[in-house]
Amino acid sequence: MTQIKPYRLTASQARHEICSGNLTVEQYALSLLSRINGRDPTVKAWAHLNPDLVVEQARNLDRIAPEDRGPLHGVAIAVKDVIYTKDMPTQHNSPIYDGSHPRVDAASVAILRQAGALILGKTTTTEFAATLKGPATCNPHDPTRTPGGSSSGSGAVVGDMQAPIALGTQTGGSTIRPGSYNGIYAMKPTWSSISREGQKLYSLILDTLGIYTRSVEDLQLLADVFHLEDDEMPDTNFDVAKSKFAVYKTMIWPSVGPGTESAMEKAVQLLRKHGALVEEIEFPMELQDLPEWHLTIMKADGRTAFLPYYRMAKQDMDPLLIDHVEDVWKVSHAAHLTAFDNISMARPKVDKILGNYAAVLVPSVPDEAPVGIASTGSAAFNGIWTVMRPLERVPLPSKKIN
Structure with a gap:
């Protein structure tokens, strides 16, 4: 097994170790859960985490034959608690949705599961991802400071090595700001509006999904899974x-x-x-x-x-x-x-x-x-770039993904 503690691995490193047979998904999951157990009392970044479910998912992933494994096989991903997950509650940090179980995955989560990702749990957010009032989450580098919002928990868990990747959202600066405050990479692609099983939670024009990682290589990994492609291939001979x-x-x-x-x-x-x-x-x-x-x-x-x-x-x-x-x-x-x-x-x-x-x-x-x-x-400083994205609205899928 790798000499680096598994929870410290980037997503790309963890994927390599698992694919090479140096690390099982269960071992990886247990290392992350140990890290979370030791740090969550300070950082307070999880809105929902079921260790038994995490281990069960990990064991199921370990049973998949190598030739049938997806591009994210075993990679752990945290999900902001405004994005639907069929096996976990989605509560929007609101008493209105306390304990709510939609029993369906958002499109983004469904894509990640199909690619073999290990969905760790749900991370904290401001109410409906739309207020400046923070949850109890602290900045992992200095607990006296905010981790930013509204994707507070997602930024904090990646910054604290409790997860290598996390999903956030942005309407104003909810992906960019936590990325900066937690010292990690934050990408806000110019996607169309976020679908939460037929609903648009906030702005029809401004809402976008966001991604947090600790390496550029991991951003590329997610971009490939989500089929984010530019009109032109990047210049492989780029010279600063x-x-x-x-x-x-x-x-x-x-x-x-x-x-x-x-x-x-x-x-x-x-x-x-x-x-x-x-x-x-x-x-x-x-x-x-x-x-x-x-x-x-x-x-x-x-x-x-x-x-x-x-x-x-x-x-x-x-x-x-x-x-x-x-x-x-x-x-x-x-x-x-x-x-x-x-x-x-x-x-x-x-x-x-x-x-x-x-x-x-x-x-x-x-x-x-x-x-x-x-x-x-x-x-x-974020609103300018949030609004500089395509204004088109795409049709919502008519069929549920179970």
Whole structure:
């Protein structure tokens, strides 16, 4: 068996060890459960975890013949507790859904299971993944600080090596922010809306699935499983010394703190040290209201997204969600449509600007993770990129996946 404690392995490393016969899925699962048992009293990142079910899954995976194993065979994955899992409750951190068992997998979870993944459990979130009020989860690197939100538990378990991969979601900054605060890789692909068995939990336009890992190789592994493909193959001869990069501080830059400012400066210095050309860019004036367009859509879509819960159990809802339904911001239908139109106008312009560079460096958070867990921190730097994704809506599957 590998000399590294199994829980410390990245997903790609664990997959290699299992495929090589150096590690069984059960041994791997037991190592992760031991890590969780020792750390969860401090980090508090799990909304639901059934060790017996984890071991049972692991043993079933070990029984599969090598030739029948999927690309994620035995890889452990944690799932944010707003994404349906047929054998675990999905509770949205809301008393309205306390103990709720939908008995069906979300499409993302179904794909992961079919690929051979070991679904560990459900991770904590803010209420309906839509408030700034944090759950009890702490930052694994400093328990006095927030792990970010709303994908609080997913970011924390990957950052603390309790799981190599976790699923999150993003409507504002719920994938990007915990990625930064927990020191891990966070990817928010430009997918269409998330389906939770015929429902859209929040914004029809802004909701996306997110992925957390501790290595770029693991991001590629998940991208392959989810068939995330670009129009062009990546350049296998890519050389930093011959490439052009951009720095875009964004229109939110006045909100930046010393930690982020220093990190951006260091990134530029490192690129230039390795021979890269780095330019600072600005968006044209007609795009300066991108953050406001994002907020307009989020506020307006929240009216209908939370209306059922408002009618059923207003007394059990966070005040912010009630504000959405009662439209305290007075977002008009005209303003809502104008925001859509402006974003549609902005996308090709942004694509043209960013397409001139190998990569563009932008801030992900105002500063280091704030002290305290009452709030998950500011998503101010995230909304621009959440809204810069396709606006199309795809048909929902009519048949359940059991």
